[in-house]
Amino acid sequence: MLQPVRGTHDLLPQECRQYRAIANSSRLIAQRYGYEEIETPIFEFSSVFLRMGEASDVVTKETYTFQDRGGQEITLRPEGTAGIMRAIISNGLTQKTPLKYYSCGPMFRYERPQKGRYRQFTQVGVELVGVAEPLGDVEVIALAEQFLKEIGLTKGISLEINTLGDQESRNLYRTALVTYLNDFRTQLSPESQIRLDLNPLRILDSKDVNDRKLLENCPVFRDYLNAESEDFFANVLKKLDLLGITYTLNYQIVRGLDYYCHTAFEFVSHQLGAQGTVLAGGRYDGLISQLGGPNLAGVGWAAGLDRLVLLAEKSIDKPCLISIIPVGDTAESQALQMAQDLRQEGLNIDLGYSGSLSKRMKKANSVGASWAVIFGDDEIKSQKVAIRDLKSGLQVEVAFDKISDYLQSKIQ
RNA sequence: GCGGGUGUAGCUCAGUUGGUUAGAGCGCUAGAUUGUGGAUCUAGAGGUCGCCGGUUCAAGACCGGUCACUCGCCCCA
Incomplete structure (x- = not known):
C-alpha cells in the first residue's frame, strides 16, 4: 500500500x-x-x-x-x-x-x-x-x-x-506560585514536577486531577498584577x-x-x-x-x-459547469471550437472526449454539470442547439450565436 | 516520546469454536436504450484480509513484531 x-x-x-x-x-x-x-x-x-x-x-x-x-x-x-x-x-x-x-x-x-x-x-x-x-x-x-x-x-x-x-507582574506571580507549589512538590504529577523547574505557569494548565486539587488554593494571578x-x-x-x-x-x-x-x-x-x-x-x-x-x-x-x-462541515457547491454534447462527426469537429469560444466568454465548460449521446449525458450528469448543450446534424442545419437544464430536465432551443447570452443570463 | 483501541473491495462493514473457491450494500464498468442524464432491471470488473515472521495438517481469525489510523498523555511559541 x-x-x-x-x-x-x-x-x-x-x-x-x-x-x-x-x-x-x-x-x-x-x-x-x-x-x-x-x-x-x-x-x-x-x-x-x-x-x-x-x-x-x-x-x-x-x-x-x-x-x-x-x-x-x-x-x-x-x-x-x-x-x-x-x-x-x-x-x-x-x-x-x-x-x-x-x-x-x-x-x-x-x-x-x-x-x-x-x-x-x-x-x-x-x-x-x-x-x-x-x-x-x-x-x-x-x-x-x-x-x-x-x-x-x-x-x-x-x-x-x-x-x-x-514582565514585572509575571515575575512576581511566578515567584509566588513556585513558592506555594514547592511545598507540595512530591505530591505533584511527574510532568508538573518537571514543569515546576522549567515552566511553572504551565502547571496551571495541568489536566491531572490531583494537580487540580492542589491548585485550588494557589495564588491568583490577578492579585499580582x-x-x-x-x-x-x-x-x-x-x-x-x-x-x-x-x-x-x-x-x-x-x-x-x-x-x-x-x-x-x-x-x-x-x-x-x-x-x-x-x-x-x-x-x-x-x-x-x-x-x-x-x-x-x-x-x-x-x-x-x-x-x-x-x-x-458545510459542503461547498461546485462552480456551475456546462457540458457540451456533440452528436455525430460534424458536430464533434465543431464542439472543440464552441467550447473554446464559450470559455473565452467566461463560462465553465466541460467537453467530453468520446461516447454516444447517452454516454455523454450520463457523464455530464455524473460530473455535476448544471446544463447540457446538445447539437447534432439537425441542429447544425437549423443553426440552433438544444440547451437542457439538468436539474429540472427542461430543454429549450437556442440559436448558435445566442448560446453564451442565454447561459450567462441563466447563471446570474 | 508514552499508553489504550482499530486495520477485510474505491467507501461503509459482515465473516461462527481456526476448516473447501473470503461476502453484502453503496460506488464503478457494460448492456437493456445507436438523438437525451437521474429511476429500474441484468451482467461484469474489483482482494497479497496493512506488512513481516511464528504456532498449526490447516490462519482473515491465534501469538510476536512492524507500519498506519484513532483516542488520550507530553507538548502546543
Missing part, C-alpha cells in the same frame, strides 16, 4: 473547496480591518525559531530541522509569526507602523498526529505590529470573532481570555463589552515564553476532544526586539484551517 508520510494527508477536490472557502473568508474579513496579505518562505534558518524560545519543546524536538547541501541549518516553519517578524526586520518595514498583516499557509510540526492535529497543517493568522494600546488587542479579537461568525462557527464555541500582565497591567486588561475587557463580544475569564490560559504579555485568548470548541482550541492568540511585545529588531509591540492570532473545516 502506497501511503502518504505520517501526519500528512491529501486534500481531494471537495476538501479543497472547503479549505479555499474558509481561507477566502478569512482574507476578506482581514481586508475589512485593513490587513494586507503577506507571504514568507515555508523554511527559515533554524536560528529564527531558536531565538524565539530556547527551552521550548516545540523548537527542540517538534520541528522538522535539517542541513541543506550547503550545510545550513534549516527548519520548516512550525508557526507563522516568527517568519513574518523576520520579514519585517529583513525588509526594514519597521520604519512605518502600525503594520497590519494577514497570512495563510502550511506549517510543520513533528508531533504525534491526532484528530485535527497533523504534521503538515494550514494556518491563517493576523499580526498587528507597533500598537501597544489595548485597542490593538480588541481589534484582532473582533476580527477573529467576525471571521468565525462568517464561516458559520458560533455554536459551541466560546472566547476564553486571560492576562499574563507585564501591577496597576498598569490591571488597567490594561480592564481596558481590553471594557472595549470587548462595548462591542458586545462575550468572553469567559480563564486563568488557565498561559503562554510559557517570556515575550508574551498581557492578553492571551483562545476560541475553544467542545466538539474536538483534546484538540479544542480553534483559534489562539495574544500579545507578544518582546518578540521583535528578541529577534534583533527595534522594540515594537505586537499582537495577533493564528487558527488551524484543518480544525475549522472539521467543525464548519
Whole structure:
C-alpha cells in the first residue's frame, strides 16, 4: 500500500473547496480591518525559531530541522509569526507602523498526529505590529470573532481570555506560585514536577486531577498584577463589552515564553476532544526586539484551517459547469471550437472526449454539470442547439450565436 | 516520546469454536436504450484480509513484531 508520510494527508477536490472557502473568508474579513496579505518562505534558518524560545519543546524536538547541501541549518516553519517578524526586520518595514498583516499557509510540526492535529497543517493568522494600546488587542479579537461568525462557527464555541500582565507582574506571580507549589512538590504529577523547574505557569494548565486539587488554593494571578497591567486588561475587557463580544475569564490560559504579555485568548470548541482550541492568540511585545529588531509591540492570532473545516462541515457547491454534447462527426469537429469560444466568454465548460449521446449525458450528469448543450446534424442545419437544464430536465432551443447570452443570463 | 483501541473491495462493514473457491450494500464498468442524464432491471470488473515472521495438517481469525489510523498523555511559541 502506497501511503502518504505520517501526519500528512491529501486534500481531494471537495476538501479543497472547503479549505479555499474558509481561507477566502478569512482574507476578506482581514481586508475589512485593513490587513494586507503577506507571504514568507515555508523554511527559515533554524536560528529564527531558536531565538524565539530556547527551552521550548516545540523548537527542540517538534520541528522538522535539517542541513541543506550547503550545510545550513534549516527548519520548516512550525508557526507563522516568527517568519513574518523576520520579514519585517529583513525588509526594514519597521520604519512605518502600525503594520497590519494577514497570512495563510502550511506549517510543520513533528508531533504525534491526532484528530485535527497533523504534521503538515494550514494556518491563517493576523499580526498587528507597533500598537501597544489595548485597542490593538480588541481589534484582532473582533476580527477573529467576525471571521468565525462568517464561516458559520458560533455554536459551541466560546472566547476564553486571560492576562499574563507585564514582565514585572509575571515575575512576581511566578515567584509566588513556585513558592506555594514547592511545598507540595512530591505530591505533584511527574510532568508538573518537571514543569515546576522549567515552566511553572504551565502547571496551571495541568489536566491531572490531583494537580487540580492542589491548585485550588494557589495564588491568583490577578492579585499580582501591577496597576498598569490591571488597567490594561480592564481596558481590553471594557472595549470587548462595548462591542458586545462575550468572553469567559480563564486563568488557565498561559503562554510559557517570556515575550508574551498581557492578553492571551483562545476560541475553544467542545466538539474536538483534546484538540479544542480553534483559534489562539495574544500579545507578544518582546518578540521583535528578541529577534534583533527595534522594540515594537505586537499582537495577533493564528487558527488551524484543518480544525475549522472539521467543525464548519458545510459542503461547498461546485462552480456551475456546462457540458457540451456533440452528436455525430460534424458536430464533434465543431464542439472543440464552441467550447473554446464559450470559455473565452467566461463560462465553465466541460467537453467530453468520446461516447454516444447517452454516454455523454450520463457523464455530464455524473460530473455535476448544471446544463447540457446538445447539437447534432439537425441542429447544425437549423443553426440552433438544444440547451437542457439538468436539474429540472427542461430543454429549450437556442440559436448558435445566442448560446453564451442565454447561459450567462441563466447563471446570474 | 508514552499508553489504550482499530486495520477485510474505491467507501461503509459482515465473516461462527481456526476448516473447501473470503461476502453484502453503496460506488464503478457494460448492456437493456445507436438523438437525451437521474429511476429500474441484468451482467461484469474489483482482494497479497496493512506488512513481516511464528504456532498449526490447516490462519482473515491465534501469538510476536512492524507500519498506519484513532483516542488520550507530553507538548502546543
